[in-house]
Amino acid sequence: MWKRIIYSILGIATVVVIVMIYNAMQFESLQLQEYPDSYVYDFDEDAAIERFAESLSYETVSREPGEVDEEAFEAFHEFLEASFPNVFGQLEVELVNDFSLLIRWEGVDTELDPLVLLAHQDVVPVESPDAWSHPPFAGEVVDGIVWGRGAVDNKNGVMGILEAVEIMLEEDFQPERTVKLAFGHDEEVGGMYGARKIADLLEERGVEPEFVLDEGGYITEGELPVERPVAVVGTAEKGILSLELVVSGRGGHSSMPPRQTAIGILSEAIYNLENNPFPASVSGAARDLFRYVGPEMSFAERVILSNLWLTEPVVIRMFEDSPASNAMLRTTAAPTMMQGSDKDNILPSEAKMVVNFRIMPGETIESVKEYVRRTIDDDRIEIRDHREYAFDPSPVSEAGTDQFDLVHQTIRQIYPDIYVAPFLMVAATDSRHFVELSDHVYRFTPADLNENEAEGFHAVDEQLRAEVYLRMIRFYQQLILNV
Ligand SMILES: [Zn+2]
Numbered sequence: 001m002w003k004r005i006i007y008s009i010l011g012i013a014t015v016v017v018i019v020m021i022y023n024a025m026q027f028e029s030l031q032l033q034e035y036p037d038s039y040v041y042d043f044d045e046d047a048a049i050e051r052f053a054e055s056l057s058y059e060t061v062s063r064e065p066g067e068v069d070e071e072a073f074e075a076f077h078e079f080l081e082a083s084f085p086n087v088f089g090q091l092e093v094e095l096v097n098d099f100s101l102l103i104r105w106e107g108v109d110t111e112l113d114p115l116v117l118l119a120h121q122d123v124v125p126v127e128s129p130d131a132w133s134h135p136p137f138a139g140e141v142v143d144g145i146v147w148g149r150g151a152v153d154n155k156n157g158v159m160g161i162l163e164a165v166e167i168m169l170e171e172d173f174q175p176e177r178t179v180k181l182a183f184g185h186d187e188e189v190g191g192m193y194g195a196r197k198i199a200d201l202l203e204e205r206g207v208e209p210e211f212v213l214d215e216g217g218y219i220t221e222g223e224l225p226v227e228r229p230v231a232v233v234g235t236a237e238k239g240i241l242s243l244e245l246v247v248s249g250r251g252g253h254s255s256m257p258p259r260q261t262a263i264g265i266l267s268e269a270i271y272n273l274e275n276n277p278f279p280a281s282v283s284g285a286a287r288d289l290f291r292y293v294g295p296e297m298s299f300a301e302r303v304i305l306s307n308l309w310l311t312e313p314v315v316i317r318m319f320e321d322s323p324a325s326n327a328m329l330r331t332t333a334a335p336t337m338m339q340g341s342d343k344d345n346i347l348p349s350e351a352k353m354v355v356n357f358r359i360m361p362g363e364t365i366e367s368v369k370e371y372v373r374r375t376i377d378d379d380r381i382e383i384r385d386h387r388e389y390a391f392d393p394s395p396v397s398e399a400g401t402d403q404f405d406l407v408h409q410t411i412r413q414i415y416p417d418i419y420v421a422p423f424l425m426v427a428a429t430d431s432r433h434f435v436e437l438s439d440h441v442y443r444f445t446p447a448d449l450n451e452n453e454a455e456g457f458h459a460v461d462e463q464l465r466a467e468v469y470l471r472m473i474r475f476y477q478q479l480i481l482n483v
Contacts, residue, residue: 058072084165107178108174121158160469199437212437219231239391243369246351253346273355288421296419336356414474
């Protein structure tokens, strides 16, 4: 009897091990092995760097949805027109909602669906200019580094794309496929007046982009256990929702507090949310990431990542400790604001907390609200929307399609010694407004950012090496050539 049980356990274990090793051996590399060398036009690099630096001196700051610093944007547009005479002289340039730019470069074959390149003109405010090593709106270039607000987010995109198109127009090049450039003016505050309007306009005109490329992932080194830097291309984006948890009607003097105060009730709610995190899974774009980088890892890691049917819980354990990778696996909840009374001896008549959620593809605004209600399970707490807008997560654009492979190839042509992989963007971009127009929406900034540059998003000392910016211009040229 016992013998039989032991034998069958051993038998099952052997089969599992064989299957796992078999899967690991079948786990083939998805990195492109063969592709043509890069063949882009040469250009005056110093002049391009100078224009890029100057673009950072325009204070196109977004503060609130619907509020526009008109003078700054008008001046910026004048600068663009003067800098790119071919683009503004030869192509159809439209102002959408006064400040967003939609530029159409007609292709040889107008039957082909267009390529849409997105970037945004606006930047986030500068909180403490004195903390910067170089002034945030001076556009200084020092020792090959371009300093200023917008250097990585996202005037590098606007200027890099325009520079590429200008160079190609100068060479009398016409793309095979129509190319559209869409530069919103309020991405940093939701994009409802810029990119949203452009997307609506394109939809009205029946435009169905072949694919859409926006800012997003970039080339990083050392974040994943592989030998080369990895270019991560966002194939999906998390949704955003902010909820207010409100407890009211419990004011009074602090000398006679009730057993549980309004703030106590809210604290318990947060305690419950933090101790019951949303369910985690390795799915969608996160799964695609492992499928693309997994084969480039050591054998032991390949065995684990090629057998997610069995190892998923282990993988989740491995990754959920780091906030960055945890965010790829589940919807996250972050309490960000809390309000009680104004006086130390008065109980708040209303206590309020705002929790910001980043929603995993597969879930929805409604399913998150339902989860919060169930987890808090306290009818003394009213749950309200904090903002007028909330966004469901994007659909996942499939990796390995012709469109994805074309982006993959272009990246490798400019950066030969790296790996390319899809991934889930946990931050928001303007591309979310375009997901109804195309099944192929990618979020990738063609830049190999070092640590200082990667830390510059929305932060002090935003900067970009000039050489990286030049590679971005080559990438956009190559992409237009490839499509
Ligand atoms: Zn941005």
